Amino acid sequence: MxxxxxxxxxxxxxxxxxxxxxxxxxxxxxxxxxxxxxxxxxxxxxxxxxxxxxxxxxxxxxxxxxxxxxxxxxxxxxxxxxxxxxxxxxxxxxxxxxxxxxxxxxxxxxxxxxxxxxxxxxxxxxxxxxxxxxxxxxxxxxxxxxxxxxxxxxxxxxxxxxxxxxxxxxxxxxxxxxxxxxxxxxxxxxxxxxxxxxxxxxxxxxxxxxxxxxxxxxxxxxxxGDWQSGTTPLPTLSLPQITPEPISCATPQDTQQSIVMLGYVAPSVQETDYACLKLLNTYLGNGLSSRLFVELREKRGLAYDVSAFYPTRLETSQFVVYMGTAPENTAIAYEGLRTEVERLCTTQLSDRELQAAKNKLLGQYALGKQTNAQLAQVFGWYEILGLGIEFDTEFQEKVTSVTPEFAKQVACRYFTEPYVSLVGPAEKLNIKT
Structure with missing residues (x-):
């Protein structure tokens, strides 16, 4: 040795x-x-x-x-x-x-x-x-x-x-x-x-x-190898509590489109429901075949841009859906976004819908580990977040195991009252939330 x-x-x-x-x-x-x-x-x-x-x-x-x-x-x-x-x-x-x-x-x-x-x-x-x-x-x-x-x-x-x-x-x-x-x-x-x-x-x-x-x-x-940390301990991180109190905010701006954004408090990467919410994010807002894109842009013509994102965070995260729309459609866009999110709590996804989302998420996950740069990034990222290299397989297994029943339960846990953020012409921002 x-x-x-x-x-x-x-x-x-x-x-x-x-x-x-x-x-x-x-x-x-x-x-x-x-x-x-x-x-x-x-x-x-x-x-x-x-x-x-x-x-x-x-x-x-x-x-x-x-x-x-x-x-x-x-x-x-x-x-x-x-x-x-x-x-x-x-x-x-x-x-x-x-x-x-x-x-x-x-x-x-x-x-x-x-x-x-x-x-x-x-x-x-x-x-x-x-x-x-x-x-x-x-x-x-x-x-x-x-x-x-x-x-x-x-x-x-x-x-x-x-x-x-x-x-x-x-x-x-x-x-x-x-x-x-x-x-x-x-x-x-x-x-x-x-x-x-x-x-x-x-x-x-x-x-x-x-x-x-x-x-x-x-x-x-x-x-x-010769670099030493010394005896001084790292500072203890003390952060304020995140206490959900959904509110609506609006910023008047003379723009060609309104931005309608809804946010829901969501779990950290270390919590049980993380993988399921990543799957719901894929279903709702990932790509041209996503539910939001098909329903609100393709079928109803409401959106210039529509999507969802759910950042991976060490602490409480946020699940966000948003749309850029014509100012006169601001209220309709808000209702459309909220309806599509809350539909996940009232209407169980079919096996086919859920499997399509799984295939998309896991396929993109695999494509994100093709190059050496991607591999170094992914596994180092797991480690710095305290997840361990085993998270690679654990995450995929958790996504695969999500059932329509569980997806609905998770949606009902988080998609209740949203925070609302609006930007656009002042006369179009007075909507009922």
């Missing part, structure tokens, strides 16, 4: 169809997921940190997003230009992103160049310099994005709905933050945030491609 092998404190291998997924916990607390997939000479990496929108103080909303834009712009020995040249010289890709429940650094390159790119990623994670000029530039760009979104009716409606549903909870804010919060962010804020949360016992590294689990352990130990 090699020295690096001895550094592993836990190792689990699961054969989930093809390819094989291997999970290790390294000596310094890093969780390493290896997806051995020799089909292509590409290795993709995803480095997740347990930090994101949920960890931001309310007055610093947008901090994770700003950090993601600046993290790749300099280290204590490399400039932004030098970093870009190193990535582009080997045709690799490297970038950072922030979500509500995690932070992500992504990289991809041919196998021969992967050690060099992982070394660069490690330097960015461990020793970012946050150059003042880059911080100021990215902050200005973020403010431009925020102002641009404030002119988009859909974004206005969704922000309004999200704020009504979550109030002071971090899920109530856009990942970009607000003009007020982003304007107040500083380089010192980024440094403090980074020093607090970017540490090995708070990371998941997921690698997929032409490498063995031992290769992955060796590579990660070379780059991160």
């Amino acid at each position: 090699t020295k690096d092998s001895q550094r592993m404190t836990q190792s689990v291998t699961r054969s989930l169809a093809n390819p094989t997924i291997h999970r290790s916990v390294l000596d310094n607390g890093i969780v390493l997921i290896t997806v051995e997939n020799p089909a292509a000479d590409i290795i993709a990496g995803r480095i997740f940190a347990r930090v994101g929108g949920r960890w931001e103080p309310r007055e610093q909303a947008g901090l994770s997003h700003l950090l993601s834009t600046v993290l790749t712009k300099g280290t204590d020995r490399l400039s932004s230009l030098e970093i870009a040249e190193r990535v582009e010289s080997v045709g690799a890709s490297l970038g950072a992103d922030a979500a509500a429940d995690y932070f992500l650094l992504s990289l991809k390159t041919v196998s021969a160049d992967f050690p060099e790119m992982l070394q660069l990623a490690g330097e960015l994670l461990r020793r970012p310099s946050f150059p003042e000029a880059e911080v100021e530039l990215e902050r200005r760009l973020a403010l431009q994005d925020i102002r641009s979104q404030q002119e988009q009716p859909f974004t206005i409606a969704f922000d309004q709905l999200r704020q009504a549903m979550y109030q002071n909870h971090p899920y109530g804010f856009s990942s970009l933050g607000t003009e007020a919060t982003v304007s107040g962010l500083s380089r010192a804020d980024l440094q403090q945030y980074h020093q607090t949360y970017f540490r090995p016992d708070n990371l998941v590294i997921s690698l997929a491609g032409r490498l063995t689990p031992q290769d992955a352990v060796d590579l990660v130990n070379q780059v991160f």
Whole structure:
């Protein structure tokens, strides 16, 4: 057994169809997921940190997003230009992103160049310099994005709905933050945030491609093995309770169409009904064959755009249906959306309808795991959310086992009184909810 092998404190291998997924916990607390997939000479990496929108103080909303834009712009020995040249010289890709429940650094390159790119990623994670000029530039760009979104009716409606549903909870804010919060962010804020949360016992590294689990352990130990977390515990996350109180909100705007949006409080990814609601979301609003599209756009001609979405969240989520419609159809659109959602509580889906939704959902799920980048993303994401690599098969089994009777029961649990968000010409927004 090699020295690096001895550094592993836990190792689990699961054969989930093809390819094989291997999970290790390294000596310094890093969780390493290896997806051995020799089909292509590409290795993709995803480095997740347990930090994101949920960890931001309310007055610093947008901090994770700003950090993601600046993290790749300099280290204590490399400039932004030098970093870009190193990535582009080997045709690799490297970038950072922030979500509500995690932070992500992504990289991809041919196998021969992967050690060099992982070394660069490690330097960015461990020793970012946050150059003042880059911080100021990215902050200005973020403010431009925020102002641009404030002119988009859909974004206005969704922000309004999200704020009504979550109030002071971090899920109530856009990942970009607000003009007020982003304007107040500083380089010192980024440094403090980074020093607090970017540490090995708070990371998941997921690698997929032409490498063995031992290769992955060796590579990660070379780059991160000497990184220690110290003795300071991670801050305890304390968030406000989400107490459902459905209300209606309207923003008058002189637009060519009205946005009608309904939101229902829905379970987190860790709750029993999650898989069933994902299936109902597929049935209602996923694609041109979905119930909302066929009934409200194709048959009744009400919608410019109509759909549904149900974000995967570590805490209480939201099930949202929405429509863009002609202003004169605002009231009819509201009734149509609500009727289609509540129909799931009164009319049991047929076996045929349910099976079609299952086929669509599971087919799209399989297509989302075709490339090494997708594999690294999916299995690292499961781990950072605390679901484990077994969730891959568990989710599919739960979807397959949903019956028409159970689907109706779940719908009745959540699709009761909706939050309502409207944007459009003032004279068309006075509807009975």
